[in-house]
Amino acid sequence: MNENIDPVIVLDSVQSMARLRAQDLGRIVTHIGETIDIFPVNYVVDGDGILFRTAPGSKLFELTVNADVLFQVDDHTDADAWSVIVRGRAEALETDAEVDRAERAGLRPWIPTLKRVFVRITPTTITGRAFHRDPEPERTGVAEY
Template identity: 75%
Template sequence: MSVHSDPVRTLTDAESWERLRGQELGRLVTHIGDTIDIFPINYAVDGDGIVFRTAPGSKLFELTANADVLFEVDDHTDVDAWSVVVRGHAAALETDADVARAEAAGLRPWIPTVKRVFIRIAPASVSGRAFHRDPEPERDGPQEY
């Protein structure tokens, strides 16, 4: 990579969704007032949304009190990395048809616990960035402008 190349590239919406579809684990950020929490969740992409399962507890309580969420997924290799952030609204799936659709998307719990509540994140925005990983540029000596 040349010293004049930008190591950061903005992903298109299609590239962002492709990366989301290629993973199963992400991080859900919730907030109520001054309290911000982050939860690792396994998920599936369902059309233009993200679905996951949960059980009663702090995550479900926080989603019920404030449906505004952030969801982030990333990955890396030795030479590349990427991150996709979904801003949206979370809501429990209400109908049997919606739950069946979520299950058909491949949504399965990773650990052997009962998680009967199905949640869908409806995106308000999706943004992604890809990064080329290289050693840090030289900091000493003359710098190019």
Template identity: 60%
Template sequence: MTEVSEPVAVLSDDECWERLRTQELGRLVTRIGDRVDIFPVNFVVDGESVLFRTAQGSKLFELTANDEVLFEVDDHTDEAAWSVVVRGHARALDTFAEVERADTLPLQPWVPTLKYTYVRIVPHTVSGRSFDRGPEPDRYGVQQY
């Protein structure tokens, strides 16, 4: 009998962090009341937290009003894909020592704007999935069990 592999696998916490460290662009999800927003941000992993820079505006205001966030990163090739979601709390770095240390990290704005505020997402959970890509099985034929 031929063994059928599962096309979806759960990633361990370590595998999630390994994948996050390979990327620079993610999506920050914020919520205030019934309003949900999503923002693309470039980021860096610092230990087991996510750090990004921002300017004054709606993103920073929303984080001040409700610091609970989701942060999602994914990637794909022709053969495989993955997605990691960080659930946690975001806060602006506010001490000189924190900002001075953050300035040593490889994190620069992607667009030519001044972004003075560093924001750290400290996760309470990290979850991820990996996916083997391929053609859809025959939806109407005999399925292997």
């Protein structure tokens, strides 16, 4: 590895959205007071937003108390890895038009449970990073700070 080259590649929003579109499993992070939770969800990118389905329970309750969320997706191979983080607001879809559009997005639960509530995450910021997976640099010698 060339020590003069930054191993981390910053992805712009277009590159980050392309990575999001290529996957279907992510993690949503909710926050209420001192409680922070993380939930795996299958999802689909719909326009500039992210859709997932859920049922009544802690995830939906937490989103109604505080709609500010983080959404994270990543992937890796033996040679490369990447991560995208979306900061945004999550809101349950309420109108018939919103639900009809969400139904056409092709999002289906992975497990045979009824998840009748569609939730859209509207991004406020999207950041991504990618890198080539190289061996760790030598640890001998004096560390540069």
